[in-house]
Amino acid sequence: PARHAVATERIREVCAQLVEDYPAAWSKQFTDDLDRLVAEVTELLRRMGLATRCEEGWSISAAAHRWLPEPDGDPEREQPEPVVVPEVPSWSLFDEENVS
Numbered sequence: 001p002a003r004h005a006v007a008t009e010r011i012r013e014v015c016a017q018l019v020e021d022y023p024a025a026w027s028k029q030f031t032d033d034l035d036r037l038v039a040e041v042t043e044l045l046r047r048m049g050l051a052t053r054c055e056e057g058w059s060i061s062a063a064a065h066r067w068l069p070e071p072d073g074d075p076e077r078e079q080p081e082p083v084v085v086p087e088v089p090s091w092s093l094f095d096e097e098n099v100s
Contacts, residue, residue, distance in 0.1 A: 005056035012038045 015037050019026055030037040042058060045051035050064040 002062040003052075003059045004062065005054055005058070006060050007057040008038065008042070009057070011042060011058065015041060 012034060016034055019031050019034065019037070023031060026037075030040070042051060045058070045060065045064060046053075050061045051058045053059075
């Protein structure tokens with residue numbers, strides 16, 4: 001099967017981008033320790049037979065492309081801040097009711 005050499009640093013960059021884009025999708029143990037996340041990802045790929053160690057870092061099988069992340073929402077960093085419109089008191093027919 002076709003394989004592609006990927007530096008461990010590149011895997012780290014991709015993991016960091018995913019954590020930045022979707023922080024709510026990750027447990028705190030991974031957002032606080034990116035090296036651990038990279039180790040878990042590469043170990044999972046290795047156990048599945050999709051990655052092996054090589055001189056350049058990791059030799060990733062082309063079949064690993066099938067498991068590209070498919071987020072179920074937009075990146076949280078790109079979502080606009082909600083606009084808060086201050087409530088303006090309005091005039092009412094009943095405002096003058098208690099005025100003497």
